[in-house]
Each structure stands twice: as C-alpha cells, then as structure tokens.
Amino acid sequence: MNVLLDEVSVPPEQFSPAPRYLSVALTNACELRCAYCYAPKHAAVLERERVLAWAVELDAAGCLGVGFGGGEPTAYRGFAQLCSDIAQSTSMAVTFTTHGHRLTPELVESLRGAVHFVRLSVDGVGATYERLRGRPFAAVVQSAGLLGTLAPFGINAVINADTVSELDDLAEFADKVGASELLLLPEQPTAETPGISGADSQRLVEWAAIARTKVRLAISRTGLEAALPTTEVIPGERPLDAHMHIDATGILRPHAYAPTGVSVGSLIMEAAQALREAA
Ligand code: SF4
Known part of the structure; x- marks a missing residue:
C-alpha cells in the first residue's frame, strides 16, 4: 500500500x-x-x-x-x-x-x-483473443483463476481496431474473473504496426467518458495525452x-x-x- x-x-x-x-x-x-x-x-x-x-x-x-x-x-x-x-x-x-500460458499450480505456489500484484494480458475476448494471441481463450480464463489464488491481479488489454468494439466485454470479463483493475493500453506504433488509429482512439476516449464498469478502470495516456483529462498525481x-x-x-x-x-x-x-x- x-x-x-x-x-x-x-x-x-x-x-x-x-x-x-x-x-x-x-x-x-x-x-x-x-x-x-x-x-x-x-x-x-x-x-x-x-x-x-x-x-x-x-x-x-x-x-x-x-x-x-x-x-x-x-x-x-x-x-x-x-x-x-x-x-x-x-x-x-x-x-x-x-x-498467463506458462502458469501452473506449481509456479503459482x-x-x-x-x-504483490499481477497483470494478465487479455487482448479481446473469445474468438478475438484466440485470433490475436493464437492461444485458446479457455486457457487464459484458467490462468485468471490461478492468479486469483496468488495475489490481487488486473487485466491488461491492448486496444486497437480488433478490440475497441469489445470494451464492454473486456470490462465484464475482468469483473467475472475477479480482477481488481482493467488497464486499457492504446496500441503503440512499432516497426511492424501503425498503432491505434485516430478514429479508434476517439472511440476509446468516448467509451471511457461514459463507462460505468464494476471493475476499476485505468487507461495508459501514451499517445492520448491531449484527449484524456488527467490530474497531477504527485504535485511537482x-x-x-x-x-x-x-x-x-x-x-x-x-x-x-x-x-x-x-x-x-x-x-x-x-x-x-x-x-x-x-x-
Ligand atoms: S505482446 Fe509480445 S511479449 Fe506479450 S505475449 Fe505477445 S508476443 Fe509475447
């Protein structure tokens, strides 16, 4: 704390x-x-x-x-x-x-x-997750169950053209598996990908403005500094x-x-x- x-x-x-x-x-x-x-x-x-x-x-x-x-x-x-x-x-x-795909009961033990806290990366739910990550969604649900026995944990989700329409589903998923936080990460540009588009960033910002999620919501401001209001966490x-x-x-x-x-x-x-x- x-x-x-x-x-x-x-x-x-x-x-x-x-x-x-x-x-x-x-x-x-x-x-x-x-x-x-x-x-x-x-x-x-x-x-x-x-x-x-x-x-x-x-x-x-x-x-x-x-x-x-x-x-x-x-x-x-x-x-x-x-x-x-x-x-x-x-x-x-x-x-x-x-x-989460290497977690076993032995490793968790x-x-x-x-x-003291773990972040589990879950980019989209169901078929979207399986397409983006190439792993069964059921396996990451199982990982969330294991983490729940270890420490408080949050769900991290990269937000891009594939996942921006699943924000409600992600919030529901995070609540259902007992996560204490949902952290949204607007996709950043890399050598291979352009990052989240301006239109999808706007959708994310608009969703966040009215979202009433049961789980605590956090959003990375990287790339969205002008669009997301903020306060100075620690003055100076x-x-x-x-x-x-x-x-x-x-x-x-x-x-x-x-x-x-x-x-x-x-x-x-x-x-x-x-x-x-x-x-
Ligand atoms: S984002 Fe990179 S490090 Fe993370 S699971 Fe995918 S390939 Fe692995």
Missing part, C-alpha cells in the same frame, strides 16, 4: 533520488507472436544477481515497486527465486505482467508471498521521478518505448542520475 500525503508539500531537492517505480524486461523471449508486440526480437536476458543488486540499491534510494515484464517474465529461468529474493531483501512491491513530480525502465540488455530508459537510454553498470543509481542529466 502506498499512502499519498498530498497536504504535505515536499521541495524537489528532498525527493527520493530513485524513480517511484521501475519496470524491468527480464528477457526478450516469448513464445507468442502478437503482431503489435513492442518487445525487441533479438535474444537478451538479464542476470538474476544483477537484478537483485539493483533492486536492493533502488529500495535504499526510495523506490516503491518493481514490475517484471519482457518478453514473458515467466519464461525467465529462476523467476520465482528472483521475486522471492527481492521480496525478502527489500520493502518494494513486486509485480509482473504475463500472458513458488511465487506465493513473493508477488517529473516523469523520471515516477518511472524508469530497464530493457533486457541492461539499458535504462525513461519508458519501454523510449529510443535511447543509459547503459547500467554495477550501480543503477549512477545510471538513473545520468538519465536525468540527459533529459
């Missing part, structure tokens, strides 16, 4: 030097072939000891949470051990985003107590105070889509400082 005391004004020089949250692509490996995937396709993987050392350093510098992605983090060798080591060695929240907080991302080759970036970053040596806070100076 994070508690925001927003009646207390903190001068920027007293802000924690670490970002509030760090996302980490542990590996580029993933057996699915989603057309809109932005994960790099070259083989790359981070060493477990390095990631643990960075987590300990970030915790001491005031970071509140680390979120694993990829690629597919459950394809990472020693994934459960890494989560467990971080949960025991730091006070940070440990989260991960998964396609080994993650128990080591993970700059983007690099809120979030940084490490890719599977050990480059620290402002976010996963950023074209450039800083190579991380043994100390991640040195790289974080260099990233701030370059911004």
Whole structure:
C-alpha cells in the first residue's frame, strides 16, 4: 500500500533520488507472436544477481515497486527465486505482467508471498483473443483463476481496431474473473504496426467518458495525452521521478518505448542520475 500525503508539500531537492517505480524486461523471449508486440526480437536476458543488486540499491534510494515484464517474465529461468529474493531483501512491491500460458499450480505456489500484484494480458475476448494471441481463450480464463489464488491481479488489454468494439466485454470479463483493475493500453506504433488509429482512439476516449464498469478502470495516456483529462498525481513530480525502465540488455530508459537510454553498470543509481542529466 502506498499512502499519498498530498497536504504535505515536499521541495524537489528532498525527493527520493530513485524513480517511484521501475519496470524491468527480464528477457526478450516469448513464445507468442502478437503482431503489435513492442518487445525487441533479438535474444537478451538479464542476470538474476544483477537484478537483485539493483533492486536492493533502488529500495535504499526510495523506490516503491518493481514490475517484471519482457518478453514473458515467466519464461525467465529462476523467476520465482528472483521475486522471492527481492521480496525478502527489500520493502518494494513486486509485480509482473504475463500472458498467463506458462502458469501452473506449481509456479503459482513458488511465487506465493513473493508477488504483490499481477497483470494478465487479455487482448479481446473469445474468438478475438484466440485470433490475436493464437492461444485458446479457455486457457487464459484458467490462468485468471490461478492468479486469483496468488495475489490481487488486473487485466491488461491492448486496444486497437480488433478490440475497441469489445470494451464492454473486456470490462465484464475482468469483473467475472475477479480482477481488481482493467488497464486499457492504446496500441503503440512499432516497426511492424501503425498503432491505434485516430478514429479508434476517439472511440476509446468516448467509451471511457461514459463507462460505468464494476471493475476499476485505468487507461495508459501514451499517445492520448491531449484527449484524456488527467490530474497531477504527485504535485511537482517529473516523469523520471515516477518511472524508469530497464530493457533486457541492461539499458535504462525513461519508458519501454523510449529510443535511447543509459547503459547500467554495477550501480543503477549512477545510471538513473545520468538519465536525468540527459533529459
Ligand atoms: S505475449 Fe506479450 S511479449 Fe509475447 S508476443 Fe505477445 S505482446 Fe509480445
């Protein structure tokens, strides 16, 4: 739990030097072939000891949470051990985003107590999901059931021409499987895909304006900054105070889509400082 005391004004020089949250692509490996995937396709993987050392350093510098992605983090060798080591060695929240198709009762058991929130990627429901992800929809429903025994979890959905007409269905699905949040991610452009169209973005914004979902709704504003109203979460907080991302080759970036970053040596806070100076 994070508690925001927003009646207390903190001068920027007293802000924690670490970002509030760090996302980490542990590996580029993933057996699915989603057309809109932005994960790099070259083989790359981070060493477990390095990631643990960075987590300990970030915790001491005031970071509140680390979120694993990829690629597919459950394809990472020693994934459960890494989560467990971080949960025991730091006070940070440990989260991960998964396609869910590698989850087994054994893996869920080994993650128990080591993970505080999970995001399950479900792009569309039924036949749409099966066409986009190439896996049975029943299998991801089963994964949601397994996750429900592990930790609070949310549903992530990429929104594009295929899924924008299924927003109501996705909200109903998220509620039905017991998710605590539905996070909508407007498809971002990659080398292979143009990203969500202007017309579909507009449909998403209009839907969100009147949606009355039972499940909590969250929307990534990337690409929709002008269309979605927002409030300043923490007054004075700059983007690099809120979030940084490490890719599977050990480059620290402002976010996963950023074209450039800083190579991380043994100390991640040195790289974080260099990233701030370059911004
Ligand atoms: S499941 Fe995620 S990492 Fe794997 S191909 Fe699809 S979008 Fe990429």
